[in-house]
Amino acid sequence: MNRLQFSLATALGALCLLMAGTNVTLSSLNRGLQGDIATRQQYVQQSVQLEGLYREIIRALAELGARNNDQDVRALLQRHGISYTVNPPAAPVPAPGARK
Amino acid sequence: MNTVRAERKEDTVVSLPHAAPQQASAAHARGAFVPLLLGGLALLLMLGWQTVLLAGERSALLAGHASQQQTVDNAGTLRAQLDALAADTQRLADAGNPNAALLVAELKKRGITINPAANASAAGASAAGK
Numbered sequence: 001m002n003r004l005q006f007s008l009a010t011a012l013g014a015l016c017l018l019m020a021g022t023n024v025t026l027s028s029l030n031r032g033l034q035g036d037i038a039t040r041q042q043y044v045q046q047s048v049q050l051e052g053l054y055r056e057i058i059r060a061l062a063e064l065g066a067r068n069n070d071q072d073v074r075a076l077l078q079r080h081g082i083s084y085t086v087n088p089p090a091a092p093v094p095a096p097g098a099r100k
Numbered sequence: 101m102n103t104v105r106a107e108r109k110e111d112t113v114v115s116l117p118h119a120a121p122q123q124a125s126a127a128h129a130r131g132a133f134v135p136l137l138l139g140g141l142a143l144l145l146m147l148g149w150q151t152v153l154l155a156g157e158r159s160a161l162l163a164g165h166a167s168q169q170q171t172v173d174n175a176g177t178l179r180a181q182l183d184a185l186a187a188d189t190q191r192l193a194d195a196g197n198p199n200a201a202l203l204v205a206e207l208k209k210r211g212i213t214i215n216p217a218a219n220a221s222a223a224g225a226s227a228a229g230k
Binding site: 001005008009012013015016019020022023026027029030033034036037040041043044047048050051053054057058060061064065068070072073076079080 | 137141147
């Protein structure tokens with residue numbers, strides 16, 4: 001092996017080593033990123049479940065506040081940007097044969 | 101049999117002095133460079149291809165991570181709103197409001213407890229947990 005061939009083989013080996021190191025690093029980084037994405041996905045899925053709970057709490061508070069005319073509950077909901085209106089009770093339907 | 105062996109042996113003995121120096125010199129001229137070069141190039145090709153694949157995978161993962169951001173932000177906002185509402189409801193119940201107390205009791209029956217202190221200390225942490 002002459003001097004040129006030795007230099008060429010050494011450069012090739014160094015390049016292979018460099019690329020192997022790059023691959024190991026990239027692989028490790030990708031694994032970390034995959035874990036991060038999975039964690040965030042789990043966080044979002046749990047939040048979807050909590051959204052249902054949030055709506056239920058709001059509905060329950062609004063119903064209780066409206067039924068019992070609770071101003072504290074109404075104020076609590078308003079502080080969180082939620083307002084509700086109470087529908088007036090429906091007028092009784094007159095009997096079909098009733099006269100004025 | 102002995103005759104054949106003798107002939108072969110004799111052939112070998114006769115041919116060796118002429119052929120051996122030529123083969124040895126040819127092997128010495130080629131050396132290990134070409135096989136080494138081929139192996140190195142194959143390894144380099146394989147590693148290069150793997151690098152390209154890994155870089156593509158990383159690019160896709162980064163894009164996925166970025167596209168998740170808006171959803172994660174929305175989820176965080178929702179959790180903060182839920183925590184704040186749950187904590188206020190608990191405080192109202194502690195202050196003696198019967199409607200808030202009824203709601204807190206119903207939540208407790210379902211295994212949901214509210215910790216307003218935890219909500220106050222860590223805004224992002226969940227105050228309502230199953």
